Amino acid sequence: MKLYFSPGSCGLSPQIALREAGLDFELVKVDFGTKQTQEGDYHAVTSKGFVPALQLDNGDVITEGAVILQWIADQHPERQLLPALGTRQRYKAMEWLNYIATDLHKGMAVMFSPFVDAESKTRFADGNLGKVFAYINEHLSTHDYVLGEQFCLADGYLYNVLSWPSRVNIDITGYTHIQTFLARMEQRPTVRAALIAEDVRAA
Ligand SMILES: N[C@@H](CCC(=O)N[C@@H](CS)C(=O)NCC(=O)O)C(=O)O
Numbered sequence: 445m446k447l448y449f450s451p452g453s454c455g456l457s458p459q460i461a462l463r464e465a466g467l468d469f470e471l472v473k474v475d476f477g478t479k480q481t482q483e484g485d486y487h488a489v490t491s492k493g494f495v496p497a498l499q500l501d502n503g504d505v506i507t508e509g510a511v512i513l514q515w516i517a518d519q520h521p522e523r524q525l526l527p528a529l530g531t532r533q534r535y536k537a538m539e540w541l542n543y544i545a546t547d548l549h550k551g552m553a554v555m556f557s558p559f560v561d562a563e564s565k566t567r568f569a570d571g572n573l574g575k576v577f578a579y580i581n582e583h584l585s586t587h588d589y590v591l592g593e594q595f596c597l598a599d600g601y602l603y604n605v606l607s608w609p610s611r612v613n614i615d616i617t618g619y620t621h622i623q624t625f626l627a628r629m630e631q632r633p634t635v636r637a638a639l640i641a642e643d644v645r646a647a
Contacts, residue, residue, distance in 0.1 A: 445462075445467065445470070447459055447462060447496060447498055448490075448495050448497040449474065449496055450474050450475070450495050451473070451642045452608075453476075453495055454604055454605065456603075456639070457496075457603070458496045458516065459471070459638040459642070460600035460604070460632075461600055463633075464516075464523070464600070465519055465520050467519060471641060474486045489505055490505055490507050494507070496509050509601065510545045513541065513598070516597065517596075524594070526598075527596070537590075540590045541598050544601045544602050544605060545601070547576050548576050551568075551573050551576055552608050555568070555612035555614065556608075556612060565612070573609075573614065577616055578619070580606075584622060588628065590602060600634075603625070
């Protein structure tokens with residue numbers, strides 16, 4: 445199995461998930477600028493040109509980070525990386541996956557866009573992303589992880605995207621429950637190993 449990623453991108457969370465599931469995988473780095481990998485044109489893997497993509501041993505390719513996480517969790521249900529299919533808890537996890545993928549991830553993507561000017565980014569960060577950070581911070585004030593006491597793969601995705609704000613000059617250090625969550629996640633061996641594999645330091 446191959447995970448296509450770019451360092452510092454949303455490819456981190458499926459890598460954490462693969463490690464949590466104990467699955468064997470190979471990392472293939474995608475150059476954002478050229479869309480090339482060591483194998484050639486990344487568009488041959490997915491015409492979307494976006495990471496992450498997970499290529500299974502049979503050649504099938506799964507895209508969309510939130511869906512890749514669910515596929516990984518469902519390979520080893522006994523590890524309880526997501527709640528069981530069909531349960532109310534599973535839908536709570538899916539609510540979080542969707543919220544992280546849309547409001548948070550795609551909101552943060554605006555801050556990296558070369559097509560948005562600096563002033564608009566500042567207004568967007570204050571007016572839009574601020575509410576998202578505040579909601580997450582409030583939730584984490586009474587929950588160690590998004591579902592409560594137990595880690596699930598949505599936490600890896602949340603950690604992944606919440607590690608980006610400082611790169612675009614958004615200061616989230618005042619959201620103390622988010623900070624506690626990030627520190628908690630960085631205690632996980634799978635997170636540390638994934639960061640090292642991407643050659644990005646947690647500290
Ligand atoms: N809908 C996709 C979006 C993935 C995405 O936004 N990937 C970004 C990195 S975090 C990307 O590949 N960007 C490449 C580019 O903008 O050229 C998902 O949820 O997996």
